[in-house]
Each structure stands twice: as C-alpha cells, then as structure tokens.
Amino acid sequence: MSERRIGVYICYCGGNISDFVEVEKVRDAIENEEGVKVAKTTMFACSDAAQQEMINDIHEHKLDGLVVASCSPTLHTFTFRGVAERAGLNPYQYVQVNVREQVSWAHTDLKEQATEKAIYMVKAGIAKVRLTQPLKKTRIDTVPRTLVIGAGISGLRAAIAHSDLGISAFVIEKSDRIGGWVSEFGKMYPHNRLGSDLITELSEEIKKRENIHIYTEAEILTKSGSVGDFDVKIKVKNEEISLNVGSIIVATGFVSYQPSEGEYAYGADGVLTLPDFKELIDNSKGEIIYQGKPVKNVTYIYCVGSRDSSGEKGHAYCSRYCCNAAIHASLVANDISSELNQFHIYRDIRTYGKYELLYREALQNGAIFIKFDEASPPRVEKSNGRFNVQVKDVLTFGEEIEIESDLVVLVTAMEPRENKAMNDVLKLPVSLDGFFKEIHPKLRPVETVIDGVLIAGTSQAPRNSAESVAMSLAATSKSASLLMKGYVELEPLIAMVNEDTCVWCGKCSEACPYSAIEKISSGEKEIAAINTAQCKGCGCCVPVCPENALAIKGYTDEQIRAMIDAMEVLL
Amino acid sequence: MEKGGGTAGEQSPQRVLIFSTVFISDVGIDLAGSSHMRYPPSSIAIPLPCSSGIKPEWILYALQHGFDGVFIAADGTDCPFVPDCTSRTAKIVDDGQKLLIEHDIKPERLKMAAVCSVCAEPFVKHMKNFQESLKKLGPTQGAD
Numbered sequence: 211m212s213e214r215r216i217g218v219y220i221c222y223c224g225g226n227i228s229d230f231v232e233v234e235k236v237r238d239a240i241e242n243e244e245g246v247k248v249a250k251t252t253m254f255a256c257s258d259a260a261q262q263e264m265i266n267d268i269h270e271h272k273l274d275g276l277v278v279a280s281c282s283p284t285l286h287t288f289t290f291r292g293v294a295e296r297a298g299l300n301p302y303q304y305v306q307v308n309v310r311e312q313v314s315w316a317h318t319d320l321k322e323q324a325t326e327k328a329i330y331m332v333k334a335g336i337a338k339v340r341l342t343q344p345l346k347k348t349r350i351d352t353v354p355r356t357l358v359i360g361a362g363i364s365g366l367r368a369a370i371a372h373s374d375l376g377i378s379a380f381v382i383e384k385s386d387r388i389g390g391w392v393s394e395f396g397k398m399y400p401h402n403r404l405g406s407d408l409i410t411e412l413s414e415e416i417k418k419r420e421n422i423h424i425y426t427e428a429e430i431l432t433k434s435g436s437v438g439d440f441d442v443k444i445k446v447k448n449e450e451i452s453l454n455v456g457s458i459i460v461a462t463g464f465v466s467y468q469p470s471e472g473e474y475a476y477g478a479d480g481v482l483t484l485p486d487f488k489e490l491i492d493n494s495k496g497e498i499i500y501q502g503k504p505v506k507n508v509t510y511i512y513c514v515g516s517r518d519s520s521g522e523k524g525h526a527y528c529s530r531y532c533c534n535a536a537i538h539a540s541l542v543a544n545d546i547s548s549e550l551n552q553f554h555i556y557r558d559i560r561t562y563g564k565y566e567l568l569y570r571e572a573l574q575n576g577a578i579f580i581k582f583d584e585a586s587p588p589r590v591e592k593s594n595g596r597f598n599v600q601v602k603d604v605l606t607f608g609e610e611i612e613i614e615s616d617l618v619v620l621v622t623a624m625e626p627r628e629n630k631a632m633n634d635v636l637k638l639p640v641s642l643d644g645f646f647k648e649i650h651p652k653l654r655p656v657e658t659v660i661d662g663v664l665i666a667g668t669s670q671a672p673r674n675s676a677e678s679v680a681m682s683l684a685a686t687s688k689s690a691s692l693l694m695k696g697y698v699e700l701e702p703l704i705a706m707v708n709e710d711t712c713v714w715c716g717k718c719s720e721a722c723p724y725s726a727i728e729k730i731s732s733g734e735k736e737i738a739a740i741n742t743a744q745c746k747g748c749g750c751c752v753p754v755c756p757e758n759a760l761a762i763k764g765y766t767d768e769q770i771r772a773m774i775d776a777m778e779v780l781l
Numbered sequence: 782m783e784k785g786g787g788t789a790g791e792q793s794p795q796r797v798l799i800f801s802t803v804f805i806s807d808v809g810i811d812l813a814g815s816s817h818m819r820y821p822p823s824s825i826a827i828p829l830p831c832s833s834g835i836k837p838e839w840i841l842y843a844l845q846h847g848f849d850g851v852f853i854a855a856d857g858t859d860c861p862f863v864p865d866c867t868s869r870t871a872k873i874v875d876d877g878q879k880l881l882i883e884h885d886i887k888p889e890r891l892k893m894a895a896v897c898s899v900c901a902e903p904f905v906k907h908m909k910n911f912q913e914s915l916k917k918l919g920p921t922q923g924a925d
Contacts, residue, residue, distance in 0.1 A: 311814035323822040649861045723863045748862035749834020778847030
C-alpha cells in the first residue's frame with residue numbers, strides 16, 4: 211500500500227463541469243484509491259474559501275500530494291501550486307486534471323461517458339501524484355541590467371523603457387550607426403512624422419541617461435549563466451568586453467526582399483523596390499524626378515516575395531506591413547505631385563484597422579486599384595524607355611489592362627535577417643519562416659523557451675514600426691518583471707540522468723537543442739550530466755537514450771506507466 | 782461505458798490515448814472543448830512537454846494495457862523547443878511502429894498529426910477519423 215497521503219478535489223465549476231459530469235459519482239469512484247486520504251467536491255476550487263479548505267486539509271491530514279480536477283492547467287496550475295506552497299506542501303506534488311475543457315465541455319451530450327472519462331483522468335492524476343517527488347526550484351539572484359541586441363527603433367525604445375524602470379541597458383548594434391531602417395525613412399504612417407526625427411528624438415533621450423550604454427559595430431560572442439544572471443562576452447570593433455546582465459532582448463530587425471533579376475523586370479532602370487521608392491520620394495520636392503525625367507505614371511505591384519511559396523525565393527507568409535506602407539508612400543508621392551497617376555496592382559488589400567483610412571484617402575485622390583489573381587500575375591515589359599504593365603483585372607472578369615508606366619514599384623516582403631552567428635550563441639528557436647519564435651503567440655508572445663531571452667520587433671515577425679515598439683515594450687515589461695523582483699526561480703521539471711545505467715554514448719548530447727548535456731567523470735566511468743540552468747525540459751534526449759537512463763522530472767517512465775495502468779483498470 | 786465514443790447507441794468505443802503537448806497541442810484540444818466540438822470521449826490525453834520526448838515504449842505499453850490506439854498530437858512547426866520537431870516526432874513514430882510490429886500489434890494503431898494551439902477543428906476530425914479506422918481493426922487486447 212502507498213504511504214502517500216493525497217487530497218483530491220473535484221470542481222463543479224458552478225455547473226460548467228457538473229452539468230455534464232456527475233461530479234459526486236467521480237468523487238465516490240476515486241475516494242478509495244490507494245493513498246487518497248481526502249476526496250471532496252467543491253463548487254469553485256479556485257475560490258478563496260476552497261483554497262483555504264485545501265490548506266486546512268493539508269495541515270489537518272498531513273497531506274503530501276494534491277490533485278485538483280477542474281479546468282485547464284493553463285488557467286490554474288500556478289493558483290494551486292500556490293495553495294500547496296502556502297500549506298507547506300511541495301508545489302510539484304500537485305497535479306491538475308482537466309475535466310472541463312477536455313471532458314465536460316467536449317462531451318456535453320454524453321453525461322455517462324463524460325463521467326467515466328473524468329474518473330479515468332482523476333485516477334491517472336492520482337497515480338501520477340503518487341509517484342511525485344518534492345522538487346526544488348533553483349533560485350538565482352538577478353542583476354538589474356539588460357542586453358539589447360539591435361539598435362533599431364525597437365531596441366532603442368526597449369533600452370529607454372528599461373532605463374525608466376531603473377534597469378541599466380547595454381545596446382549592441384552590428385552596424386556602425388543606430389536607428390536601423392527607421393532612421394532612413396522620411397514620412398511614416400500614420401502620423402507623417404519623419405523616421406529620422408523619431409530616431410533623433412530617441413537618441414537625445416538616450417544621451418540624457420547614464421544607465422544606457424550603446425556599442426556600435428558590436429556583436430555577441432558568448433553567453434553563459436541563466437536567466438537573471440547571464441555572463442556575456444561582446445566584441446566591439448576589435449575589443450572584447452564582458453557584461454553581466456539579467457535579461458537579453460533580441461531586436462535584430464529584418465531585411466527587405468531583394469527580387470531576382472528579371473522578376474517583374476527587376477534590374478531594369480525604373481523598377482524599384484518599395485524601400486528604394488521611399489528613398490526617391492523622401493528626396494523629392496515639387497515633382498518626382500527619376501534619372502532626370504519627370505515621373506507621371508507609377509504602378510505598384512503588391513505581394514512581391516510574400517504569399518508565394520512556389521518560387522525559390524518567395525515566402526508563404528503575408529508581410530503585413532506592405533499594403534499600408536505602399537499606400538502611404540503613394541499618398542506622400544501624391545502630396546509631392548498631385549498630377550501623378552498611380553496604379554496599385556494587388557492580390558488583396560490588407561490595410562487593417564485604422565489604416566483603412568489610408569486606403570480611402572488613396573481612392574479619393576484618384577488612385578486606381580486593380581486586383582490580380584495569384585495564378586495570373588502581371589507582366590512587365592520595357593519599351594521605348596517606359597514600362598508596359600499588363601494585368602488581368604479580376605473585378606472586371608479578367609479584362610486585360612495595359613498600363614504605361616514611368617516607374618514600377620515592387621512592394622517587397624520583409625525577410626528574417628540572417629543571424630546565424632548570434633543564434634549559435636543564443637540558441638533561440640526559429641520558425642519555418644525564419645523569424646524567431648515565441649513560446650505562444652497569444653499566451654506568451656515575447657518569451658522564448660530560453661528563459662530571460664525575449665524577442666521584439668521584426669526579428670519575430672513582419673510588422674510595422676508602431677507594432678514593433680509595442681512588442682519591445684511588452685518584452686521590457688516581461689524583462690522588468692523578472693529583474694525587479696531581485697530573484698528568479700527556475701522550473702525543476704528538467705532532465706535527470708540515471709548514473710547507474712548511463713554509459714555515455716553521447717546521443718543525448720547530440721539530441722539536446724540547448725547544449726545542456728555534457729560528459730563528466732563519475733568514478734571509473736563517464737556519464738552524462740545535465741546543466742540545470744540550460745535544460746528546458748523538452749525531453750528530446752529521453753527517447754534517444756539506448757540505456758533508458760534519461761527522464762524528465764514529472765514525466766518519468768514510472769509516472770506515464772502508472773497513469774496508463776490507472777486508466778486500464780476502468781477501461 | 783457507452784459504446785461508440787461519440788453518439789449514444791453505437792458499439793465498441795475504441796480507446797485512444799493521446800500524447801499531447803503542454804504548450805501547443807493540449808491548448809488546441811482545450812479549444813475544441815471550449816468550442817463544444819464533440820469527439821469520442823474514449824480519447825484521453827496525457828500532456829507532455831514536447832512530442833519529440835515521447836518514448837516508443839510508452840506507445841507499446843499503452844496498446845498492451847487497454848488502449849486500442851495511440852494518437853500523437855505533435856507540436857509540428859509550432860514547437861517552441863526545436864524547429865525540427867516534426868521530423869524528430871516522425872522518427873519516434875517510425876521507431877514506435879517497428880516496436881509494435883515486433884509485438885504483433887498493427888502499426889496503424891499509432892497515428893501522428895500536428896495539432897496547433899488553435900487546431901480545434903482538425904483535432905476533432907483526426908479523432909473521428911482515427912476512431913473509424915480503429916473500429917475496422919477492432920480492440921487490441923494486447924496484440925493483433
């Protein structure tokens with residue numbers, strides 16, 4: 211018999227669970243399970259009263275394990291870990307069983323089966339708790355300093371925001387100047403302020419602060435330590451500098467898609483990418499002159515390099531910023547020369563939110579919008595110094611339209627910047643699109659699986675400057691919440707090695723994406739050792755071990771088998 | 782237990798163990814429930830950190846201990862840990878199917894599909910389709 215003393219609480223969730231699951235029947239089915247000392251139902255397990263009741267029970271019955279069958283663990287894992295901690299119970303001896311999202315709400319028409327499923331799941335939860343060990347988080351004192359990689363608008367804004375909160379910021383920038391793309395831009399949407407002015411403003415703010423240090427022509431060389439206390443080495447020109455920081459914000463930006471030679475006649479004089487066109491109009495006054503000739507007709511071709519995975523260079527994703535940016539550029543061009551004829555050849559116009567106003571203004575100014583089909587892209591031919599753009603207009607049932615143009619502007623995609631050297635150091639996950647990947651786009655949008663390394667701006671995905679700054683401030687909030695507390699605690703649900711069975715073959719180390727496994731000597735043999743600060747608990751090392759010597763704490767062989775066994779009994 | 786795993790009155794629910802992932806596919810399975818999408822209640826999930834960490838031995842163990850099928854709700858390209866999660870998980874499926882064959886269990890009892898955090902509808906479809914294909918195989922009773 212188990213010597214464990216487990217408390218089990220099954221939640222009604224005010225009817226969300228109990229309307230479709232016979233909660234009392236679940237309690238009756240599990241109350242005599244091995245090790246169960248307390249089995250109760252509760253109207254709202256997350257209520258203060260229910261939490262206090264659990265704490266009282268843990269004290270009174272000397273419980274050493276806790277199971278709460280309620281909603282999704284994404285909602286209340288930390289709530290009930292907190293209950294356990296307040297009662298003096300190790301929080302990793304608590305298991306949450308999801309009988310709401312995965313039972314009552316999914317099987318609303320099958321109460322009997324839903325009840326039985328809930329019973330299996332609670333029994334499996336009890337079986338898992340029975341095999342839990344007290345685990346201890348690793349506590350690390352944090353240093354109130356951050357490293358910002360990239361001195362574009364996102365990186366600079368993050369540095370200032372950290373400074374505002376009393377956290378020192380070291381900003382490293384690969385190029386020889388700060389400001390990134392925005393410093394090169396003239397009028398930007400939606401406010402029509404000059405990009406160069408925005409960067410100057412941020413630069414002036416930085417000069418006022420003693421706790422921001424900027425290094426240009428700098429890159430990261432090494433990183434060690436963990437969240438809250440990273441030791442990084444950077445190279446600034448030819449000098450190496452060591453820094454000790456608590457967090458790292460990656461804001462390395464994007465590169466603009468470079469069309470292939472001949473793609474929509476690219477390479478011919480007069481076929482420009484959107485950044486090139488912006489530069490042209492930013493430097494134009496009175497009228498737009500290209501290579502000595504006044505420009506009368508401009509044709510924009512959208513989605514160049516975006517939403518196209520068929521070619522060698524195209525990208526399946528929508529670059530998101532470009533419809534707005536192209537239409538705004540056309541408005542700026544119209545302000546310079548209202549005589550200009552402008553033609554927008556698009557697949558779909560995605561001027562979302564308030565940017566719809568830009569689209570409306572362009573229409574009101576007389577711009578012509580022509581929709582083409584992906585299967586029938588426009589063709590661009592050069593003759594007599596001008597361009598003949600031919601397009602089938604979807605909205606007039608395939609009518610062939612020819613446009614004589616002085617300039618053809620290719621509305622080009624945002625591409626991820628090549629960051630191999632940096633990422634060999636940081637080891638951040640990268641999406642298939644090539645951008646850095648957050649843990650979850652909605653629930654943890656600026657965090658990466660490397661604790662303390664946060665992503666911002668267009669290093670994460672195509673977006674405009676306002677959205678980039680919003681994300682850099684979100685990353686700052688997350689960074690500050692780690693650093694201002696003074697310490698962080700690392701999750702203990704990481705890999706562990708059975709030293710008796712490990713014979714060091716190195717396969718685990720090869721499989722580990724975080725270089726968290728190294729070879730050490732143990733007595734007369736060599737074995738694998740886990741770097742607890744580096745390991746993220748993914749478990750990639752577990753199935754590759756031929757000696758069965760690795761496991762993730764909380765997901766051991768014994769626990770998985772016990773959960774399956776617990777469900778077999780009923781099945 | 783009511784047979785059919787979806788609608789009252791049907792016969793023989795096929796018992797499916799789902800290995801889901803904490804950050805991604807379990808969130809998608811939750812969304813199916815939150816959206817009141819129905820799938821067979823004989824499907825039960827055990828969440829793990831990442832589908833690249835599943836041991837083929839667990840798959841065999843489940844099929845030898847009461848389950849008729851194992852469905853790996855993989856992280857796919859959304860995996861927050863490794864960019865090549867799909868190929869790593871596919872290797873586990875490959876190894877798992879070989880292990881099943883060695884133990885006289887049909888490899889079709891193991892299925893893998895990427896389930897993203899908003900893939901409620903595809904998940905439900907996978908569950909229903911897998912249920913149907915398992916029905917043709919019948920219960921395992923430890924071996925085929």
